[in-house]
Amino acid sequence: MNARVKNSIREHxxxxxxxxxxxxxxxxxxxxxxxxxxxxxxLDLVSFLDETFRVQIEPSDINNETFxxxxxxxxxxxxxxxxxxxxxxxx
Amino acid sequence: xxxxxxxxxxxxxxxxDQVAIDGGGELLTYAELDGLANRFARRFLAAGLHRGDxxxxxxxxxxxxxAAMIGxxxxxxxxxPLDPGSPPQRMRLIAQDCGLRHVVISPQLLASxxxxxxxxxxxxxFLSGDGAxxxxxxxxxxxxxxxxxxxxxxxxxxxxxxxDDLAYMLYTSGxxxxxxxxxxxxxxxxxxxxxAAEVIALHSGDRVASVAPxxxxxxxxxxxxxxxxxxxxxxxxxxTVLNGRRMLDRIHDNAISVWYSVPSALVxxxxxxxxxxxxxxxxxxxFFAGEVFPIKHLRRTMAAIAQARFFNLFGPTETNVCxxxxxxxxxxxxxxAIPIGRPSCGDDAFILDADGKDVAAGEIxxxxxxxxxxxxxxxxxxxxxxxxxxxxxxxxxARRTDGELMYHGxxxxxxxxxxxxxxxxxVESALHAHELAQEAIVFALEQRLVAVIVPSDTTLSVLDVxxxxxxxxxxxxxxxxxxxxxxxxxxxxxxxDRVRTKAAIVEGDVNVLAPVRSVVD
Numbered sequence: 001m002n003a004r005v006k007n008s009i010r011e012h013x014x015x016x017x018x019x020x021x022x023x024x025x026x027x028x029x030x031x032x033x034x035x036x037x038x039x040x041x042x043l044d045l046v047s048f049l050d051e052t053f054r055v056q057i058e059p060s061d062i063n064n065e066t067f068x069x070x071x072x073x074x075x076x077x078x079x080x081x082x083x084x085x086x087x088x089x090x091x
Numbered sequence: 092x093x094x095x096x097x098x099x100x101x102x103x104x105x106x107x108d109q110v111a112i113d114g115g116g117e118l119l120t121y122a123e124l125d126g127l128a129n130r131f132a133r134r135f136l137a138a139g140l141h142r143g144d145x146x147x148x149x150x151x152x153x154x155x156x157x158a159a160m161i162g163x164x165x166x167x168x169x170x171x172p173l174d175p176g177s178p179p180q181r182m183r184l185i186a187q188d189c190g191l192r193h194v195v196i197s198p199q200l201l202a203s204x205x206x207x208x209x210x211x212x213x214x215x216x217f218l219s220g221d222g223a224x225x226x227x228x229x230x231x232x233x234x235x236x237x238x239x240x241x242x243x244x245x246x247x248x249x250x251x252x253x254x255d256d257l258a259y260m261l262y263t264s265g266x267x268x269x270x271x272x273x274x275x276x277x278x279x280x281x282x283x284x285x286x287a288a289e290v291i292a293l294h295s296g297d298r299v300a301s302v303a304p305x306x307x308x309x310x311x312x313x314x315x316x317x318x319x320x321x322x323x324x325x326x327x328x329x330x331t332v333l334n335g336r337r338m339l340d341r342i343h344d345n346a347i348s349v350w351y352s353v354p355s356a357l358v359x360x361x362x363x364x365x366x367x368x369x370x371x372x373x374x375x376x377x378f379f380a381g382e383v384f385p386i387k388h389l390r391r392t393m394a395a396i397a398q399a400r401f402f403n404l405f406g407p408t409e410t411n412v413c414x415x416x417x418x419x420x421x422x423x424x425x426x427x428a429i430p431i432g433r434p435s436c437g438d439d440a441f442i443l444d445a446d447g448k449d450v451a452a453g454e455i456x457x458x459x460x461x462x463x464x465x466x467x468x469x470x471x472x473x474x475x476x477x478x479x480x481x482x483x484x485x486x487x488x489a490r491r492t493d494g495e496l497m498y499h500g501x502x503x504x505x506x507x508x509x510x511x512x513x514x515x516x517x518v519e520s521a522l523h524a525h526e527l528a529q530e531a532i533v534f535a536l537e538q539r540l541v542a543v544i545v546p547s548d549t550t551l552s553v554l555d556v557x558x559x560x561x562x563x564x565x566x567x568x569x570x571x572x573x574x575x576x577x578x579x580x581x582x583x584x585x586x587x588d589r590v591r592t593k594a595a596i597v598e599g600d601v602n603v604l605a606p607v608r609s610v611v612d
Contacts, residue, residue: 019573023552034554035561035569039333040509043363059334 001081005053005074012048013070017041027070042067049073055080092254094277096164098319100125102295106321109295112154113345114326119154121321126244127155131162131195131217133242134234138215140193142167142250145260147186147194149173150219152305152326157314159195159219160259160305167250168193170259171272172305175200175329177565179207185262185270186213188472198222201233254278260470261308263408264512264568266504268520272470273408280311281319282463283411286436288316290415291349291376291400295321298345298373302327302338302352307511308408309380312351322349332356335364339371346373351404353510354384357392366395380404380412381510383498386426393421405431405498407484408512411464413438414496430495431488438462441481442490452492455499458484506535511567518542518570521563527551530579532587533570534596541596542570545579549607576604 006027014022017036031037037045045067046057055077066076093101099121102109107122119127135146146163148170150156156172163170171189173182175197182204186194192214196204201218204210205225217234218224224233254277265271287293299317301324303309317324325345331337339360341347350371357379360366377392377399384392384403393401406413416432434440442456443449450456461481468477487499504515515533522531522542530545544556553573560569580588580595580603595603 017571018553018557019575021553021575024554029554033561034558035564035566036557038566038569041571042333059336062334063330 002074002078005077006070008052009045009049009070009073009077012045012052016044016048025070027074029070030068031070032064032068037067045073049077053077053081092278092281094164094252094254094256095258095280095315095319096161098281098315099161102318102321106295109321110323111318112157112324112326113298114152114154115328117154119158124154124158124161127158128161128165129244129246130239130242131159132166132247133245134217134239135162135166135168135193136247138193138217138232138234140166140168143257144168144193145171145189145191147171147173147191147196147213148305149175149182149194149200150197151175151329152301152310153219153328154326155219156195156305157318157324159217160314164258165247165250167252169257172259172261172310174304174306174565176304178562179204179209180563181270181565183207183209185272188262188269189260189272189470190473193217195219198224201225254281257467261306261408264505264514264517266514266516268517270517274467274470274475275311275411276467279411279464279466280315282436282438284312284316284319287312287378287404287412288320290402290417293317293320293322293349297322297348298325299323299349300325300327300342300347300351302332302350302356304329308411309351309353311411312378335359335362335366337364339364339366339369342371342373343369347371348373349376349378350374351378351380353381354379354388355382355509358385358388361388361391361395367391369395371396372398374399376400376402378402378404380406382507383428386422386424386428389429390421390424393418403429403431404435405496406460406464407486409466409478410438410460410482410484411466412436413460413462413464413484414440416495428497430491431498432496433494434460434462436462436464438464439481440496442488442496450489452490455487455489457502458486458488458496460484506540508535508538508540508567511565513540513568518560518564518568521560521568522556524563525551525556525559527555530587532579532589532592534589534593536572536593536596539572540568540570541572541574543574543576543579543592543596543604545577546575546607551575551607574604575607577607578605 103121103125111121111124112119146168160170195217197219202225218236258277260272262270301313401418403416404412414432415435416430439461441459444456459481465482485502488496518533527546527548529547533542580591582588
């Protein structure tokens with residue numbers, strides 16, 4: 001599950017902000033430091049997560065720690081999905 | 092006309108217990124702000140600050156930052172707000188350009204400066220909060236927050252300066268890759284601030300939002316109109332402005348009555364803050380500036396805040412606000428645009444063709460501005476290049492038959508991204524600084540920067556370019572869309588063909604812009 005969530009987030013980031021060029025990007029790359037995540041792209045990513053995983057990201061969930069790397073974003077999604085998570089996932 | 096600091100001092104005497112700055116966690120009354128400003132001024136002078144020296148203000152928006160600005164003016168210096176979101180490398184360019192020796196800084200930002208090694212020429216840092224200073228070279232003196240608080244709050248001797256003295260400098264994007272310092276006097280600021288305060292009858296009961304960063308000219312209104320009229324400034328901090336709901340909460344919870352921002356901030360409250368449903372009953376005035384407000388969003392915003400007066404303000408940093416338009420009602424749904432208005436603040440506006448002759452009504456020409464808001468000039472590494480008069484704004488406009496001016500884009504390569512000025516040349520310079528960038532060109536397409544790069548080596552990745560830019564440019568200048576291609580089209584004179592490149596991007600023409608074959612996993 002974790003790997004699927006990460007892959008899906010990685011794919012979105014690569015297509016949306018890296019023009020399909022995944023070179024150099026890993027799950028621990030600091031997305032703020034490289035200028036991928038700012039206020040506008042974060043909002044875009046939130047709506048992507050909402051549509052893809054059917055998770056409701058609250059304003060209080062959005063901060064520098066949760067939206068930092070693919071791993072931290074995936075952790076947030078998994079936390080929101082809970083143990084029953086995979087059943088709610090739209091495919 | 093009184094100087095900015097003198098206008099503030101009148102209210103310190105009249106209403107010392109009134110809230111001057113409501114910074115969320117930190118409230119400062121007029122008396123407290125005055126005392127803190129005096130402490131800053133004393134420490135600046137004790138640290139060898141000379142009249143006319145520049146003082147950098149580098150911290151998140153707060154009452155402490157405002158106190159440091161007032162303290163700088165009182166000690167005879169010029170304040171230079173520095174973007175807390177900009178990378179240290181760009182700050183170094185600015186600090187070098189204006190010869191900064193004294194900087195008020197948060198402990199966190201000082202740590203990032205120290206880590207990036209950009210502090211070699213700064214002599215005195217004044218910390219804006221508790222926190223340990225990082226290891227610094229031996230001759231750099233750090234003044235702790237505790238030392239500042241222990242400093243005598245008595246006023247420093249009055250300097251008796253003039254309203255034509257340089258008060259502050261704002262650095263804007265420069266086409267050659269080096270940011271430009273715009274020099275503004277007390278008179279420049281007050282021509283706008285007093286005009287705006289008069290038009291909306293700003294009074295001591297008003298609560299004025301501070302939404303714009305201090306290095307952005309919109310903040311001049313927020314701070315100085317309030318402090319010169321005895322009103323309260325409510326800081327809507329850097330984190331809150333990223334979130335529509337929190338931003339609208341701040342308006343509701345703090346009964347903000349006057350708002351000035353780029354349209355994007357209002358649109359964010361519409362789209363994710365529930366503005367249409369919740370309204371904003373405390374607002375009586377909404378100013379917006381910095382970018383075109385899309386008509387459909389403007390209509391929804393005006394419907395949601397129906398009780399407020401709405402103004403579209405216009406002017407580059409070099410002229411403050413020079414044109415204004417008050418909306419008398421929401422524009423029609425099919426209106427192509429709203430006017431940028433008529434000359435305000437005592438300014439005159441001329442619309443001239445390429446030969447410097449007045450154009451006829453309805454024809455497009457360049458906007459030239461003359462009057463009290465026009466800057467003193469550019470700092471330009473201390474050469475102090477005076478402003479041209481009348482000042483050529485680079486903005487193309489046309490005068491309607493009813494006298495209102497309409498905006499028709501830029502004459503040059505300056506664009507606006509979410510209200511921020513971006514010289515495409517500055518972004519291109521940053522790209523050229525990458526050792527693998529052979530050719531590079533940048534455009535703006537619908538509020539996004541697009542960079543097209545020909546690499547000297549196919550190992551260059553989009554991520555490499557992003558990271559490289561993030562080390563040199565503020566966030567809003569990092570291209571959102573980066574294309575790495577085998578070649579760019581050129582004109583017969585050998586220059587990169589901007590027109591064909593842009594067209595190929597829009598049309599997705601891979602014959603003109605063939606992507607570099609990369610190893611995709």
